[in-house]
Amino acid sequence: MRVVDALIETRGLMKTYGSFGALNGLDLRVMPGEIYGLLGPNGAGKTTTLRITAGLIEPTRGSVVVSRFDATKDPLHAKAQIGYVAEVPILYESLTPRALLEFEGSVRGLAKEPMNHWARQLAEAFEVASAFDTPIATLSMGTKQKVAIIAALIHQPPVLLLDEPLNSLDARSSRILKELLSLHVQRGGAVLFSTHVMEIAQRLCSRIGIIFGGKIVAEGDLDQLRARAGEKDATLEEVFMKLTNEASEVENTVRTLRESFFDDEDR
Amino acid sequence: MKTADAWRLSAVPYSEMAFRSILQNSSNMWWGSFGRGSSEPSGREDLVERALRIARFDKLIITVFVIVAAGAPFLPQALGASYGVSASVTLSLAVSFALIILYGVQTLSSFVTSGPSPVLSTLPLVRNDISLVNLLSFVRTSDYLVVGSVACQVFFVLLVTGSALSGIFMLLAGATNSVLGVGVALWLSSVFYRNILGSKQGKRGGMLRIALLLAWGVVVLGIGVLFAAAGYLIPLVQSVLTSPNALAGSILSLLYPFSLGISVGSIAHGFASSMVERMALGATVGYLLIAVAVSKWSMSSVASFPESARIATEGERTRDTSVPLHKPVAAYAMKDLRVASANLPSAFLFALPAFETLVVLLIRAFLPTLGASTILVAMTLGGMFSLVLPLVLVSSEGVGFDFAKTMPLRIRTIAFSKALIATAVFLSAVAVVYVESLLKPMASPFSILIPLASILAVAAASLLEVRLFLGFAPSGRATFVLQEFARMAAGAGVVILPATTYAVAYILTFNHALAAGSMIAVASAELLAVADFVRQS
Numbered sequence: 131m132r133v134v135d136a137l138i139e140t141r142g143l144m145k146t147y148g149s150f151g152a153l154n155g156l157d158l159r160v161m162p163g164e165i166y167g168l169l170g171p172n173g174a175g176k177t178t179t180l181r182i183t184a185g186l187i188e189p190t191r192g193s194v195v196v197s198r199f200d201a202t203k204d205p206l207h208a209k210a211q212i213g214y215v216a217e218v219p220i221l222y223e224s225l226t227p228r229a230l231l232e233f234e235g236s237v238r239g240l241a242k243e244p245m246n247h248w249a250r251q252l253a254e255a256f257e258v259a260s261a262f263d264t265p266i267a268t269l270s271m272g273t274k275q276k277v278a279i280i281a282a283l284i285h286q287p288p289v290l291l292l293d294e295p296l297n298s299l300d301a302r303s304s305r306i307l308k309e310l311l312s313l314h315v316q317r318g319g320a321v322l323f324s325t326h327v328m329e330i331a332q333r334l335c336s337r338i339g340i341i342f343g344g345k346i347v348a349e350g351d352l353d354q355l356r357a358r359a360g361e362k363d364a365t366l367e368e369v370f371m372k373l374t375n376e377a378s379e380v381e382n383t384v385r386t387l388r389e390s391f392f393d394d395e396d397r
Numbered sequence: 398m399k400t401a402d403a404w405r406l407s408a409v410p411y412s413e414m415a416f417r418s419i420l421q422n423s424s425n426m427w428w429g430s431f432g433r434g435s436s437e438p439s440g441r442e443d444l445v446e447r448a449l450r451i452a453r454f455d456k457l458i459i460t461v462f463v464i465v466a467a468g469a470p471f472l473p474q475a476l477g478a479s480y481g482v483s484a485s486v487t488l489s490l491a492v493s494f495a496l497i498i499l500y501g502v503q504t505l506s507s508f509v510t511s512g513p514s515p516v517l518s519t520l521p522l523v524r525n526d527i528s529l530v531n532l533l534s535f536v537r538t539s540d541y542l543v544v545g546s547v548a549c550q551v552f553f554v555l556l557v558t559g560s561a562l563s564g565i566f567m568l569l570a571g572a573t574n575s576v577l578g579v580g581v582a583l584w585l586s587s588v589f590y591r592n593i594l595g596s597k598q599g600k601r602g603g604m605l606r607i608a609l610l611l612a613w614g615v616v617v618l619g620i621g622v623l624f625a626a627a628g629y630l631i632p633l634v635q636s637v638l639t640s641p642n643a644l645a646g647s648i649l650s651l652l653y654p655f656s657l658g659i660s661v662g663s664i665a666h667g668f669a670s671s672m673v674e675r676m677a678l679g680a681t682v683g684y685l686l687i688a689v690a691v692s693k694w695s696m697s698s699v700a701s702f703p704e705s706a707r708i709a710t711e712g713e714r715t716r717d718t719s720v721p722l723h724k725p726v727a728a729y730a731m732k733d734l735r736v737a738s739a740n741l742p743s744a745f746l747f748a749l750p751a752f753e754t755l756v757v758l759l760i761r762a763f764l765p766t767l768g769a770s771t772i773l774v775a776m777t778l779g780g781m782f783s784l785v786l787p788l789v790l791v792s793s794e795g796v797g798f799d800f801a802k803t804m805p806l807r808i809r810t811i812a813f814s815k816a817l818i819a820t821a822v823f824l825s826a827v828a829v830v831y832v833e834s835l836l837k838p839m840a841s842p843f844s845i846l847i848p849l850a851s852i853l854a855v856a857a858a859s860l861l862e863v864r865l866f867l868g869f870a871p872s873g874r875a876t877f878v879l880q881e882f883a884r885m886a887a888g889a890g891v892v893i894l895p896a897t898t899y900a901v902a903y904i905l906t907f908n909h910a911l912a913a914g915s916m917i918a919v920a921s922a923e924l925l926a927v928a929d930f931v932r933q934s
Contacts, residue, residue, distance in 0.1 A: 224739035236728030
């Protein structure tokens, strides 16, 4: 029996900048219907993983397959399957949202009527219709993020790569995005999602991969991660600290800070 | 805060402002291929370093250019010509005034759009200190230019007149000129960016943007004419000033910067003796007062930028979210034009090919017919300047290029779109030649084919240039600039080859028909070969 193909699969992914290894043999699979949360400390390799998968940078070694298309050998087909939201919105800032979507829709060869219908729904959902003719450069960070999300969703791709997508979003838009992601995976899509916020990862993701030192050190749902960490009733944050060996380090740092804090007060 | 401390501290917001202004005006920085390779973290760090390096280089180059331009009008007199000093001072002031505005608009845009440094407002500094630091970082934008041009003008006036009083007056006139230039630049930046970036971009906004860009292009081309015709202008202006026609002299004496020029000149040979000189002196006092007012306005504007520079972002609710769609090449070209036209200083680059063609035709205006050699030179020069555009358009992409990289785009789509724009812009140069051919008979009817062959050559050259530019990553910093010039040289070769073919064929056969036919054949072959090469990408 044929096993269902993963929508995202990385094998032995490596990326080095000079002597620094940002990724050191990262393997992960994201299946259809899955929201996979990448959780890791700063510099662990989350953004690099997403950027390589999106085709923005090339891996030093290893492979990325998106919807059965090899992202390095067949980037055009792979990119057609992806919607990507960067940690900091990357957009043509002198364009207006309308001109940006005009550019994107044309380059992606989208059909006019369905695209316009979807664009209108997204613009109203994220409340950016009033900014449709305003240069992106002058929009607030939150509105820029909404425009980046709409640009990532406009072609209804099967794969979404989201790097801290809830950054700068207001509560309403966060809620709408989370609902959209649920609908997306219900329809068989996949989401690779990076975040620092444990609560979001715990609530939103069907599986979580803990990335540390450029590798996935543990993955699974919360129970599997607890079992891996040997902490039966621990929260995701406690599990994360344990698996990334940061628990004792954090304790020491807090102790030192507390001492110097109260020393200063005594003085 | 002491002024010395504020001056030291102002270096930080100045660097930040220079960086942001390079980000905004990256299309001007094609020589550093700014904006490419930004996806890699190391590339992004390099981008910052490159931006600051370009800013320093840019300021230095412009300063040298301003000094040369401010000094050039004095050269005939320094070499013993018998013109009066008034025309030279006038032209020198006009040129340095225009260059200060040009540079200022490019650099001051980031002051206008977001203030020099919002970070300052978060530090425990009192408002007056923040204002002082902002003011000094603003002064840093034009310090070399102003000091360089004024020192050069004073030096030449002292050299030519030998009068210390004239030197002092020149110093005053130069300072007035610089204050007015910086003030106008600040005002222009403010008008442009508030109207373009701060407004809704409907049809009205689009028209306004085109109108402002055209106006700016005309100003820049006007400066070009000043340079090109300096040799004719100095004696012309001097003859008007000394002519018995009192009306012409009187009008000029009231106009800026003629008043200042006439005043400096009159002081060189004793105080204002004629009516024209007395009127000029009166007008100069008026301009001095205006300069004082302008400097006060500039300082208060700059000092209050952190609070006042916010550009309006909200407006009336738009219900229409319809998005038109096009073919990918057309969409990419439209995007490029929109990005490039949001940037005031790049406007004149679009007018450059036609302008250079016009200059060649003007230089040969004395010839009774429009010869093949004139058309060949004009088209080749226009074509060469068209080749700057594809690189400008690549650089204009800036950090936004990462957005394009996430889409299923082939290099050939990008190459064809940028070549399309470069070729379309070159058509303006072709139009200039055809208009000239209506005014002046052609030496040979077959010469009419030269511009057509040139269109093919420019299309091939710009395609090749973009393909080489996007297709191969630079291998190291030391070879970076060399590689860029090598790519441009390849494009230039493609433009020159058909023209050379025409010349060689004509020398061998003395037959214009055969020469034109050969030129078209070579240009067509080039375009087919390059298109095939690009199509494979």
